[in-house]
Amino acid sequence: MKGTLVNVAAVVAGSLVGMVLKKGIPERYQLTVTHGLGMAVGLIGLQMALKTQNILIVIISLGLGGLVGEKIDIDRWLNRLGAWISRRLGDQYGDAGQGFVTASLVFCVGAMAVVGSIQDGLTGDASTLYAKSMLDGVFSMVFSSTMGIGVALSGVSILLYQGSITLLAGICSSILSDAIITEMTAVGGVLIVGISLLMLKLKTVKVANLLPAIPVAAVVTALWLK
Incomplete structure (x- = not known):
């Protein structure tokens, strides 16, 4: 869990710095930076996606995961939580709900979050999560400068998501x-x-509704390789 705790601390610290910097960044600059980050995030996603050794597993996982996620409607629950956060905090700190939802997805869906948490749980080696913490700290600083304090609140999502994976990794280490x-x-x-x-x-x-595709990929791959 130590890697996850460091990750949360880095995101919160980066977000606070970004909130301070926001006051001196004109809106048009914030928009341009957001677009640049969006394209960078897309590039990271493509690099990860191309690591697959079997595209059929990815397709099946996304299809089945999407059905499960749509049934639960994770996206609706996550956005309702974001809307509640926005109502509670108002708009004086930016769109807190949007910042929370976007940052939670970016910080939790990535490969380093999954692999690093598993590594921490299996071996106690948190080096991957430490590296992720540095990257997330920079991203959170830029995100919060455009989306507000909600980015810092994504630390709760990181704690629950990565912490759960770390704990489960020890239990599921054999598979x-x-x-x-x-x-x-x-x-x-x-x-x-x-x-x-x-x-x-x-x-x-509805990216949140596709999140079940990640654990589904583990099941599909295990069955495929039998």
Whole structure:
């Protein structure tokens, strides 16, 4: 869990710095930076997605995961939580709800979040999460300068998501092969591309409803390799 705790601290610290810097950044600069980050996030997603060794596993996982996510309607619950945060905090700190939802998805869906948490849980080696913490600290600083304090609140999502994976990794250590982790990473990459589309306002994608595709990828890969 130590890697996750450091990650949360880095996001909160970066967000606070970004909130201070926001006061001196004109809106048009904030918009340009947001678009640049959106394209960078898309590139990261593509790099992850292309690591797949079997595109059929990715397709099946996204299809089945989408059905599960749509049934639960994770996107609706996540956006309702974001709207509640916005109402509670008002608009004096930016759109807190949007910042929370966007940052939570960006910081939690990536390969480093999954692989690093598993590594921490299996071996106690948190080096991947430490590296992720540095990256997330920079991203949170820029995100919060454009989206406000909601980015800092995404630390709660990181704690719950990565912490759960770390704890479960020890229990499931016997079935988490390199092939399974690779396909989970690839599916996560596709979801990150979806996040970039949202950030660029090119397409409305219910990325949260596709989150079950990541654990589904583990199951599909395990069955595929039997």
